[in-house]
Amino acid sequence: MIFKILLRLFFFIGYCGFISAQVRLSSKTEEKLIKELNSNAHKPAYQQIYLQTDKDIYDLGDDLWFKTYHIDTHTRTLDNSSKILYVQLVNTDTEEVLASQKHEIINGISKGHIFIPRNVKEGKYHLIMQSSHSLKKDVDIITGVKSIVIKSSLWSPIISEIDFDKNVYKLEDTVNIKFNIYDRKGTPLENVKLTTKSYTETESKKHPKVFTDKLGNAELKIMPNGSSQISNIQVSLKHKKDTSFYTYRVPTEALENTLIKFYPEGGHLVGGIKNKVAFKAANSYGFPIDIDGVLYENGKSIMNIKSTHNGMGFFYLNPNPNSTYHVQVTSTLNNRKFYLPKIDKQGIVMSYINNDNTFMYFDVHQTQNFTNPDVLFIRVQMRGNVLWMAKGRMKNNFMKIKVPVNKLKQGIFEITIFDDNHVPLVERLVFLDNKNRFYIQPVNEIKDVLRSRDKVSTSFKIVDQNNKILKNYSLGLRVFHKSYEDSTYNRNILSHQYLETDIKGRIYNPGYYFDLNNKKRNKYLDLLLLTQGWRSYQWNQYNLRTTKEIRLLPKLVDNIYGKIYKLGDNNSLERTNSNLLVIIPNNVIYFPTDRNGNFNLNKDLLKEVQGRTLLLKPEKGYTIKYDNPFDNLKEVVSKDKLISLFDHVPFRKSSPIFFTDDFGFNDVNELEEVKLIGHKKFIKTDLEQIKKKNKDYVCFNNVLNCNNHSSGTPAILGAFYLTNSGTGLIYGGSSLLLNHKNNVTKKDFIIIEGFYPEKTFFQPNYDIRNDLFVPDNRKTLIWDPNLKSDENGIVNISFNASDINSTYVLEIEGIDNKGLLGFHRTEFTIYPIGIPK
Secondary structure (H helix, E strand, O other): OOOOOOOOEEEEEOOOEEEOOOOOOOHHHHHHHHHHHHHHOOOOOOEEEEEEEOOOEEEOOOEEEEEEEEEEOOOOOEOOOOOEEEEEEEEOOOOOEEEEEEEEOEOOEEEEEEEOOOOOOOEEEEEEEEOOOOOEOOOOOEOOEEEEEEEOOOOOOOEEEEEEOOOOEOOOOOEEEEEEEEOOOOOEOOOOEEEEEEEOOOOEEEOOOEEOOOOOEEEEEEOOOOOOOOOEEEEEEEEOOEEEEEEEEOOEHHHHOOEEEEEEOOOOEEOOOOEEEEEEEEOOOOOEOOOEEEEEEOOEEEEEEEOOEOOEEEEEEOOOOOOOEEEEEOOOOOOOEEEOOOEEOOOEEEEEEEEOOOEEEEEEEEOOOOOOOOOEEEEEEEOOEEEEEEEEOOEOOEEEEEEEHHHOOOEEEEEEEEOOOOOEEEEEEEEEOOOOOOEEEEEEOOOOOEEOOOEEEEEEEEEOOOOOEOOOEEEEEEEEEHHHOOHHHOOOHHHHHHHHOOEOOOOOOHHHHHOOOOOOHHHHHHHHHHHHOHHHEOOOHHHHHHOOOOOEOOOOOOEEEEEEEEEOHHHOEEEOOOEEEEEEOOEEEEEEOOOOOEEEEEOHHHHHOOOOEEEEEEOOOEEEEEOOHHHHHHHHOOHHHEOOOOOOOOOOOOOOOOOOOOOOOOOOOOOOOOOOOOOOOOOHHHHHHHHHHOOOEEOOOOEEOOOOOOOOEEOOOOOEEEOOOOOEEEOOOOHHHHOOOOOEEOOOOEEEEOOOOOOOOOOOOOOOOOOOOOOOOOOEEEEEEEEOOOOOOEEEEEEEOOOOOOEEEEEEEEEEOOOOEEEEEEEEEEEOOOOOO
16 A cells, blocks of 8 residues: 655754744655655555454363454555455464364454364364455464464363472472362362373473372472473373363473563663663563562662563663673572673663653753764654654754654554664654544443343443444454453454554563553553564564565455366366356356456355355366465465464462362353264265265156156266256256365366355343253353444343353454444453352
8 A cells, every 4th residue: 555645844943942834855855764664565464354252262062253353454444355254273283274164254344153073182273364465475474363272171170289399490300299189179089190291392201100199199200301301291180080181381490591681762772871771571481570680880789670560661771881781680590690782882862751632752862972963854654654754953962852643643653763864863662542442331330249140231332532422333242251261362452453463573461551441551551662672663664675575365365266277188288268167056157267267256156155065167178276275375374473372381389279069061052053064075085985875866857866756877977967847957966075174176176165154152041941950051151243232322231141150251342434443341250149149
């Protein structure tokens, strides 16, 4: 996309004054600072997909419900350029594909579900959603993906607690572990068999089985191997018919090994000027660590430092260029010294001060001996779009910048100061929160005390920042058991659009910075941007310059595309025009190709055969070629490009957990699954089996499955027959042949699945029926991807609680027709029957 740039250029004079006269940029400056950036802004894929699911963790036998928002990269409004959503659920470790589906995209929105069979492998999976305009061929990181976890049951029938005999293990240490095993009611379990396997970076090792005593206790000793340190242990617990699995991370030196990086504001640590220095502390696994430490100058302590949020913090320092500075952490056993970056003897420092409703304020200082350029250029850009520029000069080594807020948009922008040769001197990322979002305000709150199967009712109104009720939006609602939330990677539609798609790398708990319940969110978001560094901005001029030209996947298309070849001499293939037979249930369509044998069928065919298949067959003497979009997707979407969740495995002793035995947690409220017939690939070896099972026949009058004749000769694929109604058709095979899970490439025909069938989320209504003797073990209480308001603009929500007594999360999020985003979260508790009101 090419932007039209309208710039109002102000000329800085002295301390903080403006001259009202507008000035023009030279053609060279305009080329270097505006046109070059603008010309590269189209390189990223121009559609971003935000994925909303009904929860983050799933049991075997669950339905996974999803909704996708297809958002224009530059305008941040819903984009309707793509028509087909390609969905895959892939095992993170094995890369095995659990599901491949196609869904229709209507006005930038798609929705659907995936059934998770009981016989699939437990573990982490990537839910991948892509369209014709969301994925580039030359891509470094793919963001149209969400990591989920599939488990046999979140609540194991056997509960395990462990204690390590040390807080931190060294390479040469023996790992001694004490186990305490009990059931859901807290009763110790005797004679539980523990099968343990330990893992290092290079190998795994099984250990002798141990058994619990009468008190449910057992001990395990793991000897050091001398070459590599144990990082994890996996334990299988077997008691009578029950089996549970646990994975624990061993608290090693590597885990406790703190890593600290320093980020001077503006990018450079300059001597003789007060610098703001941010820092970020993490362990070797990438988890943030809150630390206390001491800053030293030439070995002498000068100040204490402390992280304030997720391992991040900052301090002010006026460094001496001839001194050496380092930090030592006092809150861990790590005695390593972490040195500050090199100190420049001369340079410029830019500091973000604050903002009000009119301006954002920055102070710029330079050293006495810094070569003062004739003019400085200040540029503010967002996603490759230059929003504001100015020219200025330093006076007494100081300049104040006031960026008018009305020239900016909500989100992350980059402010850069260039010298008169257009070389960047300092850069800074800043987030502007101008309240340009919609707000989901409760009208009627959920009542304080709820019991099993109670009716839960609440209502909301959707308003803009001026409290005006909005009605034109797309909202999704999920209410689910809090234990099925992955809190380490909390995200929402605002964090996705305003943070995750702008900043490279993993961000811990991105949703925190856009939850209105967190009062310090903007303060900590600014700290996060300081510790990311401006080079992490996807839209930095250097990053855009080095990004390859956009090349969308040619086979990830919004239609059915392929080629027909004529069989020549010696089995050669010639591209020429011919007719394609498109066989759908109860109909045959003749479709002519172009002169080169290309065919391009509208996606409406996929809608017509939703939940079924269509068959494409060339004329006799021709062969057909069809590139399966999912094969093409697999080539590009490799495991190392996917953004994964942080691993989150506890290794400390936790508090006991007790459950009642009123019902089984392993029971899942299964809905009737709409299944396609057949679930294996159609290959040559299947032909004989299909012939044996195929009951289709043709009578002597050439009528297929004749009502007047109970038998006949077997039907032949591709032959012309009459139907009982008197019409004719080209025989495309029985349901055994037509309905297969995978698209198949054959010389004489191909089979393509239509859009995946739609399904309605099940909700019990205890006002009408009261199944007292049927357990209600729903973990998702309601999923509504099409939340609507009434004529007064009020969104009314009503559902029944389940039998699972615990804390639940209600989240609403979405986008309106102008690109405003909104998110709301609240929690409530369901108590057992008998709790007094």
